[in-house]
Amino acid sequence: MDYTIKIGGEAGQGIQTVGDALAKVLSRLGYHVFTSQDYESRIRGGHNFYQIRVSDRPIRAPRRPVDILMAFDRASVTLHQGELTEQGIIVYDPLQLKESFSGPQYLDVPFVKLATDTGAKEIVANTVATGAILGMLGFPIDPLFDIIAGLLKRKDDETREQNRRAATAGYEYAAKNCGRCAFTLRPPGAPKMLMGGNDAIGLGALAADCRFYSAYPMTPSTGIMLFLSARAKEYGIIVEQAEDEIAAINMALGASFAGVRSMTGTSGGGFALMTEGLSLAAMTETPIVIALAQRPGPATGLPTKTEQADLLFALNAGHGEFPRVIFAPGDPGQAVSLTAKAFDLSQKYQIPVFVMTDQYLADTQWTMDGLSLEYLPMRDWRADAGQVDGAGEYRRHAFTSTGVSPLAVPGKTRHVVVTDSDEHGEAGHIIEDGETRKQMVEKRLFLKMNNIRKEISPPLFLGPAQPETVLVSWGSTYGVVRETVEGMPEKKMAMLHFSEVFPLPGIEAFDYLEVLRRAKRTISVEMNATGQFARLLRDETGYSVTDMILRYDGRPFLVEELMEGL
Amino acid sequence: MEGRDRYLGEIPAWCPGCGNFSILNAFTAALAAEGIEPGRFCIVSGIGQAGKFPHYVKCNTFNGLHGRAIPVATGIKLANHELLVVAVGGDGDMYGEGGNHLLHAMRRNIGVKVFVHDNQIYGLTKGQASPTSMEGMVTKNQPFGVLSEQLNPMAMAVALDCGFVARGYAGDREHLTALIRSAFYHDGFSLVDILQPCVSLNKVNTWEWYGNRVYRIGEDYDPRDRVRAFEKALEWGDRIPIGVIYRNDRPSFEKRVPVISGGPLVDGSGRWHELKERLSGSLREFY
Numbered sequence: 031m032d033y034t035i036k037i038g039g040e041a042g043q044g045i046q047t048v049g050d051a052l053a054k055v056l057s058r059l060g061y062h063v064f065t066s067q068d069y070e071s072r073i074r075g076g077h078n079f080y081q082i083r084v085s086d087r088p089i090r091a092p093r094r095p096v097d098i099l100m101a102f103d104r105a106s107v108t109l110h111q112g113e114l115t116e117q118g119i120i121v122y123d124p125l126q127l128k129e130s131f132s133g134p135q136y137l138d139v140p141f142v143k144l145a146t147d148t149g150a151k152e153i154v155a156n157t158v159a160t161g162a163i164l165g166m167l168g169f170p171i172d173p174l175f176d177i178i179a180g181l182l183k184r185k186d187d188e189t190r191e192q193n194r195r196a197a198t199a200g201y202e203y204a205a206k207n208c209g210r211c212a213f214t215l216r217p218p219g220a221p222k223m224l225m226g227g228n229d230a231i232g233l234g235a236l237a238a239d240c241r242f243y244s245a246y247p248m249t250p251s252t253g254i255m256l257f258l259s260a261r262a263k264e265y266g267i268i269v270e271q272a273e274d275e276i277a278a279i280n281m282a283l284g285a286s287f288a289g290v291r292s293m294t295g296t297s298g299g300g301f302a303l304m305t306e307g308l309s310l311a312a313m314t315e316t317p318i319v320i321a322l323a324q325r326p327g328p329a330t331g332l333p334t335k336t337e338q339a340d341l342l343f344a345l346n347a348g349h350g351e352f353p354r355v356i357f358a359p360g361d362p363g364q365a366v367s368l369t370a371k372a373f374d375l376s377q378k379y380q381i382p383v384f385v386m387t388d389q390y391l392a393d394t395q396w397t398m399d400g401l402s403l404e405y406l407p408m409r410d411w412r413a414d415a416g417q418v419d420g421a422g423e424y425r426r427h428a429f430t431s432t433g434v435s436p437l438a439v440p441g442k443t444r445h446v447v448v449t450d451s452d453e454h455g456e457a458g459h460i461i462e463d464g465e466t467r468k469q470m471v472e473k474r475l476f477l478k479m480n481n482i483r484k485e486i487s488p489p490l491f492l493g494p495a496q497p498e499t500v501l502v503s504w505g506s507t508y509g510v511v512r513e514t515v516e517g518m519p520e521k522k523m524a525m526l527h528f529s530e531v532f533p534l535p536g537i538e539a540f541d542y543l544e545v546l547r548r549a550k551r552t553i554s555v556e557m558n559a560t561g562q563f564a565r566l567l568r569d570e571t572g573y574s575v576t577d578m579i580l581r582y583d584g585r586p587f588l589v590e591e592l593m594e595g596l
Numbered sequence: 597m598e599g600r601d602r603y604l605g606e607i608p609a610w611c612p613g614c615g616n617f618s619i620l621n622a623f624t625a626a627l628a629a630e631g632i633e634p635g636r637f638c639i640v641s642g643i644g645q646a647g648k649f650p651h652y653v654k655c656n657t658f659n660g661l662h663g664r665a666i667p668v669a670t671g672i673k674l675a676n677h678e679l680l681v682v683a684v685g686g687d688g689d690m691y692g693e694g695g696n697h698l699l700h701a702m703r704r705n706i707g708v709k710v711f712v713h714d715n716q717i718y719g720l721t722k723g724q725a726s727p728t729s730m731e732g733m734v735t736k737n738q739p740f741g742v743l744s745e746q747l748n749p750m751a752m753a754v755a756l757d758c759g760f761v762a763r764g765y766a767g768d769r770e771h772l773t774a775l776i777r778s779a780f781y782h783d784g785f786s787l788v789d790i791l792q793p794c795v796s797l798n799k800v801n802t803w804e805w806y807g808n809r810v811y812r813i814g815e816d817y818d819p820r821d822r823v824r825a826f827e828k829a830l831e832w833g834d835r836i837p838i839g840v841i842y843r844n845d846r847p848s849f850e851k852r853v854p855v856i857s858g859g860p861l862v863d864g865s866g867r868w869h870e871l872k873e874r875l876s877g878s879l880r881e882f883y
Contacts, residue, residue: 057883058883221883222883223879223882223883224882224883225882229882233875233878233879236871236874236875236878237871237875239865239866239867239868239871241675241861241862241864241865242671242674242675242861244671261878262855263854263855264874265871265874266855266861266864267855268674268675268853268855268856268861270670270674272667272700273696273697273699273700274696276664276667276697277664277666277667277670277696277697277700278667280660280661280664280667280668280671281667281668281670281671281674282671283660283668283671284640284658284667284668284669284670284671284672284673284674284675285671285672285674285675285861286671286675287658287668287671287672288638288671288672288675288676288679288862289675289676289862289865290675290861290862290865291865292671292675306661306664307661307664310660310661310664314658314660400879401879401882403872403875403876403879408868408871408872410866410868412866439862440635440638440656440672440676440679441635441636441638441656441676441678441679441862442862443635444633444635445635446634446635446654446655446656446657447656447657448650448651448656448657449657449658449659450651450657450659451643451659451660451661452659458657459606459651460606460648460651460659
């Protein structure tokens, strides 16, 4: 069982509401769900779609064939009818499209009339449509009632009841009139969690005791800020919308200096403004976590589309030489754990740590069986105030064997905490002598980096032990590469996925370079035009992949497309 | 003054005769008068001659980037609103590079005390025009004289309904000390523009030039009258007023953030056990 439902329409027609409700119903029923969105940079009009894939097996990427196409506008029919499977169905309301189609693949459902018949407004046509899809597929409708109750909890009983009746009307109408509907349903598993990439980063930040988030809204990173704002009171987090990205990173650094775990988030253009602050974080050894959700550039680029073209930018951003860590989770589960790890390493080593995603991961939702909190670091690396007070003096940038100086909290000790963006001595005051400068560079960069490298986990390796072909990927292409490898067992193909991207993992625990050297073909699969990860791999290890599959039209890989490319 | 020794910092690297020295003395005198411990306040600065200020005071210090003192100070104040948080910078730092942050800090009314060492010239980079340089002033970099109109930070602050707007003068230390103390007391954002000669590079606005023009605002002046304050803020030329130009009682930003109504943000961090319980609840939202 593996079905894809595509809901298309103009911005403002509520396709996201329908999609989210359906995805939630299916995951609560216990199915594996994967949702993705394609939208334009506008609030009304245009053409957007929301795609839901549902299966009884784990799924991790979007597929091309569409089983049910729900058309809220005419463009949905013309643009996507070619994607229909042989038994696929286009469901629409002739009144809404002002046009009637004939053919076995069309199912007319009067969304608007069924809605208004219940006494509700026209917008409730969305609820009819949601019920209709469940009716077509033959799923039970009850979970939808719970979702309606949750979505409309602030509305009156009358509105809730109207929506309930509307859902039932759509459900019954579609079930009765869809002669072509013959979907085979497999028994589901236990109810599942449904999580998107941005929410996962927010959740990881909560789990790491993040207390301060300052950012300037920018697609596709804004969702992280919204997730945290909604929980600000419960978790005691200050979420401040800054006047610009320069202020955002500087505020986060101020809060971090004052002792709380802090984060900022943005996309490429906003991050460009933050690079000066990134360098400041490095020089003052102030911990900070930066969520960098990529979108296609240069400049404003394609604001609502996806790309992985800022890896080398994040790697090289900021003037001067300093250590940094870059994580690029492949799915929401990894996004939770890597964000928590980012906070841990950032405070432990007093360095900037990146969590890089892209529009695709930010806006896709995945199901998970559950999430354990047990493996999360949950450690405090700030210096103990009693110990700091007990010492005769405190030097914020004291030399140590690890390069890491005790991190005292200003105002929480009798000593003063002094730091500077100028080169400074151990006490934090400005210096200009060459010897101290040299020692400080070595402290910040070399001493710390030795230990940071040991913290990095090996890449995920899946497939035959001695593969002929290895697909190399990083970040959000994890799911589509995994489905491709698992879907073509005859190819003797394996995958190496890097979610901890910089510094590259060492080869002590797992010699991935040996795996690559032994394979006939090694292919870097990336959402950019130049193969940035392949370049990083070559620069750091001397190993060059034999091939690359690159996509840079702003759209994510589909499983079929990647398979065809091999 | 007694007690000032405990704020003794590094030896200043300013030019002899610089107006910064008397600002430093007034500042430590204000601290001593208020009895504020070095560990209980924090000075944030940017870059410029004024940016070096916190090194010369024993205090918690974040000497950050040019123009960025205010956002850093905002972050510190939000993380620990029990600290006295001061931002110090020059006219280029606060009014030029950091102008946008200044506007929005006034809107927020965050409890940061901003002291601007306003010498109407760029010192560290040796004598280019600053936002407050007077129109027509000739410099090596402005051979035709300054063509842009001089920024009036006081009028701008009154226009933005800034909670505490004052001007001091490095040549009147007693008055300046009192102004700094008033700014410390004000609940909310405070802007104190401090006129100060640059003895090395500004040959127009000298000790003598200021001395002939600066006058103390009289006791009968009501700084709560915003329209009158705007008029006062526009005074410049033959007579330049110093003192509190405008003040209001807008509640501070930190008082309006419900998250920290029970105590500083920093005091709640690191409570892993409570956090785990809350997280279990949040995980349920995803089902």
